[in-house]
Amino acid sequence: MSADPTPAHTSASAALAQHAMQAFDTMVQRSAAFTPRAGQQAMAQRIADTLARADLGECDKPTQAIAVVQAGTGVGKSAAYASTAVALALARKTRVIISTATVALQEQLMQKDLPALAQTMDEPFVYALAKGRGRYICKVKLERLVGVGTVEDDLFEEDFPAQALGSASREAREERRTRLYEHMATQLAGAGWDGDRDSLAQSPQPEDWGPVAAERHSCTVRQCPSFNSCSYYQARNALAQAQVIVANHDLVLASLGMKTLPDLDNCLVIFDEAHHLPAVALDQFSSAVDLGNLRWLDQLPKAMKEVAKALELELSEDPATVASQLKGVFNTLARMVLDMVHESTGGKDGTLRFAHGVLPDALHEPVSQMGAQAAGLQKALDALGQEVKTLSKEDPNRALQCAQLYARLGPLAPKLASAAETAQLLLEHGEQPLAKWLACTTDGDFLRLSAHACPIVPGDLLKQFLWTQVRGAVLTSASLTSCGSFDYFLQEAGLNHNPQASALEVSSPFDYATQGTLRVAQTVADPKNAAAYTQEMVDLLLEDLARVERGALVLFTSKAQMRAATDALPGVLLDVVLVQGTLSRTRLLAAHSARVEAGLPSVLFGLQSFGEGLDLPGALCETVFIAKLPFTPPSDPVDEARAEWLRRLGRDPFNELVVPTTGIKLLQWTGRAIRTESDRAEVVCYDKRLLTQAYGRRMLSGLPPYRLEQQVAGI
Numbered sequence: 126m127s128a129d130p131t132p133a134h135t136s137a138s139a140a141l142a143q144h145a146m147q148a149f150d151t152m153v154q155r156s157a158a159f160t161p162r163a164g165q166q167a168m169a170q171r172i173a174d175t176l177a178r179a180d181l182g183e184c185d186k187p188t189q190a191i192a193v194v195q196a197g198t199g200v201g202k203s204a205a206y207a208s209t210a211v212a213l214a215l216a217r218k219t220r221v222i223i224s225t226a227t228v229a230l231q232e233q234l235m236q237k238d239l240p241a242l243a244q245t246m247d248e249p250f251v252y253a254l255a256k257g258r259g260r261y262i263c264k265v266k267l268e269r270l271v272g273v274g275t276v277e278d279d280l281f282e283e284d285f286p287a288q289a290l291g292s293a294s295r296e297a298r299e300e301r302r303t304r305l306y307e308h309m310a311t312q313l314a315g316a317g318w319d320g321d322r323d324s325l326a327q328s329p330q331p332e333d334w335g336p337v338a339a340e341r342h343s344c345t346v347r348q349c350p351s352f353n354s355c356s357y358y359q360a361r362n363a364l365a366q367a368q369v370i371v372a373n374h375d376l377v378l379a380s381l382g383m384k385t386l387p388d389l390d391n392c393l394v395i396f397d398e399a400h401h402l403p404a405v406a407l408d409q410f411s412s413a414v415d416l417g418n419l420r421w422l423d424q425l426p427k428a429m430k431e432v433a434k435a436l437e438l439e440l441s442e443d444p445a446t447v448a449s450q451l452k453g454v455f456n457t458l459a460r461m462v463l464d465m466v467h468e469s470t471g472g473k474d475g476t477l478r479f480a481h482g483v484l485p486d487a488l489h490e491p492v493s494q495m496g497a498q499a500a501g502l503q504k505a506l507d508a509l510g511q512e513v514k515t516l517s518k519e520d521p522n523r524a525l526q527c528a529q530l531y532a533r534l535g536p537l538a539p540k541l542a543s544a545a546e547t548a549q550l551l552l553e554h555g556e557q558p559l560a561k562w563l564a565c566t567t568d569g570d571f572l573r574l575s576a577h578a579c580p581i582v583p584g585d586l587l588k589q590f591l592w593t594q595v596r597g598a599v600l601t602s603a604s605l606t607s608c609g610s611f612d613y614f615l616q617e618a619g620l621n622h623n624p625q626a627s628a629l630e631v632s633s634p635f636d637y638a639t640q641g642t643l644r645v646a647q648t649v650a651d652p653k654n655a656a657a658y659t660q661e662m663v664d665l666l667l668e669d670l671a672r673v674e675r676g677a678l679v680l681f682t683s684k685a686q687m688r689a690a691t692d693a694l695p696g697v698l699l700d701v702v703l704v705q706g707t708l709s710r711t712r713l714l715a716a717h718s719a720r721v722e723a724g725l726p727s728v729l730f731g732l733q734s735f736g737e738g739l740d741l742p743g744a745l746c747e748t749v750f751i752a753k754l755p756f757t758p759p760s761d762p763v764d765e766a767r768a769e770w771l772r773r774l775g776r777d778p779f780n781e782l783v784v785p786t787t788g789i790k791l792l793q794w795t796g797r798a799i800r801t802e803s804d805r806a807e808v809v810c811y812d813k814r815l816l817t818q819a820y821g822r823r824m825l826s827g828l829p830p831y832r833l834e835q836q837v838a839g840i
């Protein structure tokens with residue numbers, strides 16, 4: 126990271142930065158009821174300086190400039206980055222991608238923040254939402270299935286295996302699909318629907334949507350007769366006209382090297398909710414193969430032969446032979462996985478991780494065979510697909526037939542690709558090990574067996590694949606620092622040794638010492654003794670809950686802990702507490718608001734996902750109870766593999782990984798308490814380690830400056 130966070134501007138970049146700040150000032154002046162905030166001003170200035178300095182497009186030695194900005198709650202970060210980045214993009218005749226981690230923030234940007242900004246800017250701009258291809262209908266697939274409802278290559282059935290559905294249920298499903306597909310086709314033809322899954326009045330079930338969803342592998346693109354009216358390609362055309370594109374981290378990382386989004390070296394990029402970026406990177410580069418459900422492997426040779434026959438094409442070899450060999454390897458592997466997992470778990474479901482990423486010798490041969498045979502079939506499938514596309518190009522009269530046949534092959538390609546990729550990763554031996562594990566889970570009468578491989582250091586992936594492309598970027602969130610330092614996030618994001626990246630923390634406009642209290646209870650039980658601690662914590666919590674008058678939130682670290690507290694609720698509190706998972710999140714929050722608005726006490730019980738995204742201002746949340754310090758359960762194979770690797774290097778995974786990760790979560794959890802300048806709230810933490818342990822005090826140092834109170838048990 127840069128020692129001097131704001132290197133000197135050239136005169137051109139200084140003028141651009143000034144222009145961006147004028148746009149910010151105009152936005153502040155023209156926005157009704159806008160309160161000027163020092164933190165927001167500082168954030169806008171850093172973004173303007175950074176994005177003005179970055180060189181875009183073709184140049185010899187381009188300057189990269191990246192700003193990492195932690196902006197506490199209430200700063201108004203989206204207004205700070207959107208006003209400056211949009212003004213700069215317009216001035217530089219380029220575009221901005223705003224990438225988020227959640228749909229909620231995308232909606233806020235599309236429906237509130239960007240329309241409001243557009244009203245204050247002199248120059249108009251167009252903004253659009255980028256979604257993955259799978260959110261749109263494929264007309265070719267829909268037309269093929271209208272009136273039929275039966276999907277002969279129904280790979281989605283693997284989630285609901287055929288045996289699990291009685292014939293009555295199958296018929297009911299086919300009837301439901303027929304009605305749904307007919308309704309979609311009518312709506313699409315009458316322009317009552319744009320083909321976007323999210324704009325349907327009722328969201329279809331995944332197993333109904335899957336067979337008609339657009340998908341890269343089953344699309345003949347320009348050779349498709351519906352290309353000009355294709356919902357997905359129309360949405361992409363709309364993106365091409367937009368100066369501001371709202372996307373998500375998954376899409377940005379999945380689109381690297383493709384043409385779905387603007388080239389990252391020629392646009393400005395804002396990563397909001399940037400603390401999710403490292404986890405999304407790991408997810409994108411991990412691979413898994415399902416060894417149990419192999420119906421697709423029976424369908425593969427059938428589909429290939431049907432397509433070849435229909436188009437009078439020759440297959441170089443009989444796919445049935447290779448598919449049957451591959452199926453044999455899958456079955457061998459499945460038996461080995463079951464035996465190995467059961468041997469390590471004493472016959473129970475579970476995972477078996479391979480220490481130091483070393484695959485046992487016995488698995489080498491079958492895994493290599495899986496990789497080689499899947500890759501061979503993939504090649505044959507690709508070659509056939511290519512021939513279908515060529516034929517479609519040469520004979521436009523057959524374009525529809527070719528598109529439909531191509532769509533029949535499409536869903537099989539990703540299955541082969543994940544088998545080949547997983548095999549390759551499982552066999553890989555690098556300086557830095559991969560996390561490799563087998564999993565066995567029972568779902569009703571069905572056994573799921575799978576093999577997984579995943580890189581363990583997200584920073585290396587982002588450095589190699591993202592930051593080599595991006596020129597001008599901002600990463601922002603309310604929780605980037607951990608224990609008061611950016612070090613952990615910069616390392617996870619692959620920016621710790623990047624001299625072009627600078628970090629800035631702008632504080633929240635809230636007066637935490639006046640508005641909030643952090644009470645740390647001193648339990649007698651050691652939090653490491655789960656049973657005794659949970660018992661004592663639940664007793665203290667119930668005493669505290671009896672005093673709640675308005676809204677409150679209790680955050681638990683595990684389902685077992687939440688169940689223990691729920692089971693212990695006395696009758697008088699049963700009508701006060703709303704437990705995550707008992708109703709949809711929307712209905713749970715609506716019930717909570719209704720009770721609080723009626724002047725009644727209402728307490729939400731939730732887990733990690735409630736600790737991060739909930740916005741409950743005022744009376745909706747006057748107290749946040751934290752059941753225990755939110756350490757990640759030690760069973761995650763990727764975390765375990767990384768900790769093992771650090772130990773091998775003589776490093777300390779607890780201090781390097783566990784404490785910073787927990788510190789970030791704690792910052793998010795406590796952040797639920799004060800949401801506006803007029804809020805008054807208390808945070809209660811029952812885990813005394815926050816004060817008694819050095820690592821706890823490190824975490825405490827990274828929290829906003831609440832007034833601190835200690836409470837001795839029984840007082």
Ligand code: SF4
Nearest residue numbers: 263264339344349355
């Ligand atoms: S262009 Fe592709 S996604 Fe669109 S309708 Fe045709 S095959 Fe389907």
